[in-house]
Amino acid sequence: MAEFHSERGSGDQTETAPTSEQQDSGSPGVFVASLGVIWAIARKDLLLELRNRDVIVSIAGFVLLVFAIFTFAIDIQQADNAELVGPGVLWAGIAFAGVIGLNRAFSLEMERDTLEGLMLTPISRDLIFLGKALGNLMFLAISIAIALPVFAVLFNLVVFRLELLAIAVLLVIGFSSVGTLFAAMSVRVRAREIMLPLLFLPVVAPLLLASIEATADLVAGDSWSEMSQWLQLAIGFDIVFVIVSAVIFQFILED
């Protein structure tokens, strides 16, 4: 009978896992509890990734391959070739590699029905979304951190600047939120490897464009003000799509 009389008590008492109703109340305690849940989900994904290295190896491996192929295909020593194609190769490579990683990240959750295990807990669906999106954001960020030095060497471009950090942060926020949504949508589809890029890439095209143009301005030596229109586009994209993705996500999970 021990299991009915634990210190914590029971399902007939109020638990501290934040529900949607409690989140709506907006109290600071609930906000902190919600952040704790989001972090716990992301940390769990990171722990699993550290143990099986499926996602980061896929993303970083693919993007390095893309960089290497482009350095063979384009004579980057000639004139301004590196400045012209470098930004496009960098972010397009990361976008394509991100698709592979996002696909894998969600497949892992579906293989053992663990997403349903999460859905059986009393946390709201948008916290599940934000936790999964934060996990994917960390995978993308680590992959970019691995890929960027290689890109800088291969294309001989000075990219280690604060401006590029801002571009990368805006890109990974948008990619991970939209990517998490579409990965969840396509994971139950038979041809999910095809479906995810078909859904994901057209939607993130404005963000990709903004990142490429802002990076092009950066390598051309332009100032913050000249690239600000692209950064504003990226910020707007992120705000809209983080909210929209979190709202749509809960409907996708319904059977």
Add this chain to the structure above:
Amino acid sequence: MIEVKELVKSYGVTGVLRGLNLTAPNGQVLVLLGPNGAGKTTLLRILATLTKSDSGTATIHGMDVAKNGELVRQSIGVVMHSPMLYGDMTVSENLAFFARMFGLPSPDRRIAELLQRVEMDRRADIRVRLLSHGQQKRVALARAMLHSPRTLLLDEPESGLDQRARCILEGIINEFRSADRSVIMTTHQIELGLQVADSVAALERGRVALHEPASAIDIAQLQARFSEPTEALGAL
């Protein structure tokens, strides 16, 4: 108290539940029987808030599962076919993670208690993917009880369990009954079902074809009517 009224669920053109009505009072074990496709798992998934019904209502302790999903999930523990555990995390890491999701502030003692209850305490530090299916089911049972739910929903929980694990399962079901909590369980093993049940509901083509106290059930008649697989009985 669990109440299901006129529940309808279809997948495409295939009707799975067709106006199903059912009640299960507190402190009772309700066993759902029926052939494959009768709607047992779909009913449990709706009660567990994993699936939405097309029409009709289902309430658990007065809470509508469609409207109060998060509150309902605080009061239920669920074991489905799949153990729903992370293969590359250890048994205790899995339980600690789910305890966090259930909002348990310091779950170590609770986890130790439950692992002992399902006799998995010696395997607490083993990764789940290295366990047998039966052992994973035991851990799933522990996870379902982490937050001391008022109701257990079990979908064929006996599958993959050895004799010892089945005894543990029966013990847990009996403890729920004596603590005035309820259990709804599906099974294809009629004898096991009758052994633990207070009442039995047999589902047929998405409706309740029979709902009687377990003591009033005639096994032979039940088998003849619902064509349950006889090999399951032989295994007992």
